[in-house]
Amino acid sequence: MTGLLWPGDDRCDGLLTDDALLAAMARVETAWLAALVETSVAPASVAVDLVKLLEPGDTVTVASAAESSGTPVLPLLDLLRSRLDGPAAEWLHKGLTSQDTLDTALVLGLREACDRIRHDLAAQVASLAALAAAHRDTPRAARTLTQPAVPITFGLTVATWLGGVLDAAPQLTAAARLPVAIGGAAGSLAAATALSPVEDLVSHAADHLGLPPALPWQTRRGAITRLGDALTGLTDAWAHIANDVLTASRPEIGELAEGTGGASSTMPQKRNPTLSVLIRRAALAAPGLSATLHTAAGEQRDERADGAWHVEGDTVRTLARRTVIAGSQTASLLRDLTVDVARMAANLAAARPGVDAEQTRVTGNADGPYRGVTDAIIDAALRRAEVFRAAAR
Numbered sequence: 001m002t003g004l005l006w007p008g009d010d011r012c013d014g015l016l017t018d019d020a021l022l023a024a025m026a027r028v029e030t031a032w033l034a035a036l037v038e039t040s041v042a043p044a045s046v047a048v049d050l051v052k053l054l055e056p057g058d059t060v061t062v063a064s065a066a067e068s069s070g071t072p073v074l075p076l077l078d079l080l081r082s083r084l085d086g087p088a089a090e091w092l093h094k095g096l097t098s099q100d101t102l103d104t105a106l107v108l109g110l111r112e113a114c115d116r117i118r119h120d121l122a123a124q125v126a127s128l129a130a131l132a133a134a135h136r137d138t139p140r141a142a143r144t145l146t147q148p149a150v151p152i153t154f155g156l157t158v159a160t161w162l163g164g165v166l167d168a169a170p171q172l173t174a175a176a177r178l179p180v181a182i183g184g185a186a187g188s189l190a191a192a193t194a195l196s197p198v199e200d201l202v203s204h205a206a207d208h209l210g211l212p213p214a215l216p217w218q219t220r221r222g223a224i225t226r227l228g229d230a231l232t233g234l235t236d237a238w239a240h241i242a243n244d245v246l247t248a249s250r251p252e253i254g255e256l257a258e259g260t261g262g263a264s265s266t267m268p269q270k271r272n273p274t275l276s277v278l279i280r281r282a283a284l285a286a287p288g289l290s291a292t293l294h295t296a297a298g299e300q301r302d303e304r305a306d307g308a309w310h311v312e313g314d315t316v317r318t319l320a321r322r323t324v325i326a327g328s329q330t331a332s333l334l335r336d337l338t339v340d341v342a343r344m345a346a347n348l349a350a351a352r353p354g355v356d357a358e359q360t361r362v363t364g365n366a367d368g369p370y371r372g373v374t375d376a377i378i379d380a381a382l383r384r385a386e387v388f389r390a391a392a393r
Helices: 018-038 058-068 073-082 087-091 098-134 154-175 190-195 198-209 222-248 274-298 308-335 341-350 354-363 374-392
Strands: 139-144 147-153
Touching (some): 018 098, 098 308, 139 341, 147 354, 154 222, 154 374, 222 274, 274 308
Antiparallel strands (some): 139 147
C-alpha cells in the first residue's frame, strides 16, 4: 500500500497490507493443519508451512480471482493445493470455512496494529507527563468558545490532554483481546467436531497463532465494533491535542509550534503544523469507518451475512492502519513540541483586565492566584500516567 493520498502511510510499512493478509491467511491454514496432526486426525506429513509456498505476485493472482467467490480464500486454497504434494492438499482447509480463514487472518493483523498503537501510547504518555510537570506553573490564558476566559497554566492544558489519552487507552486494551475466529460452515463447527473433539482442534490452532480460543462468533460482530470504537476513541483524544496545537500555533497566538513544521509549495515563509493537520484528518475519517462497522454488525442475518460481512474487512483494516499512523504522528508531535512560555505570558497580559473579570467578581479583586484545583488535576493525571507506564513495563 502506497498511501499516496494518505501522507504518513509509510509509518505502517507492511501492516495489514494485502501481502500481509495473504500471508496471515496461509498462517491460519498452517495452524489448522498442525492442529489436525497434533490431535491425530491427519498424518504427520500434513504439517506443512504454507507461508513458505507463497511467491511474489501471488497477491495479485489471488485478488484478481477473488471476485468469483467474493472472498480471497478460495483462490488462495487453489493456489496452495497446486503447490502441495501428497495428503496435505486433501487435508488443506478440511473442517474450516472461508470466513474462519479470513476473520482469523484479520485478527492477527489487528492484534499487531494494537501492539503498535500501545507502543506509541507509551511514548505519548511519557511526553505528556513530562510536559505537564514542567509547565505546572506556566501561566497562559484559557480560551472558551475561542475567546480568552480566565488565567490557567499550560500544565493544566497538558493534564487534560493526558487524561483524554489515558481514558481512551483501556478501551483499546480491552478490545484488543481478539480471539481466534473458527466456526465452520454455519458456525456450529460440525465438520471439525466430526473430525475430533472441537476444543482440541480449535485450542491447538489458536495456540499456534498465539490467540485465545473461543466459541464461534461468525455473526456476532461485537469484537470488531468494540475495536472500531476503541480506535475511534483514540483518534478523538489525539485530535483534541492536535486541534489545540493548530490554534496555538497560529502566528497571532504563537504559543506552540511543531518541532519541524511543513513547507508550502508556493509560500516559502510558511511553517505549517502538518502533523497536527494529519492527526485531525484521521479523527475526521474514523467515525465514518466505525459507523460502517456498526452498520455491518446490525445487518447480520442467517449464519453468514450477504454483504455485511464482506464490507467489514477492508473497513476495519483501513481504520486500524489510519489509527496506527495517527498514533505515531501524535507521538512525534508531542516529542518535538515547542512551547513558547514568553508568548503565553504576553498573551495573558494582553487579555487583561478582561481575563480577570470572573476573579474580580468572585473575590472582589484580581490579586493573588486563581488556580482552583489545577494542582490536584495535574497530580491526578501524573499518578494515572505512572500507573499506565508501570502496567506497560
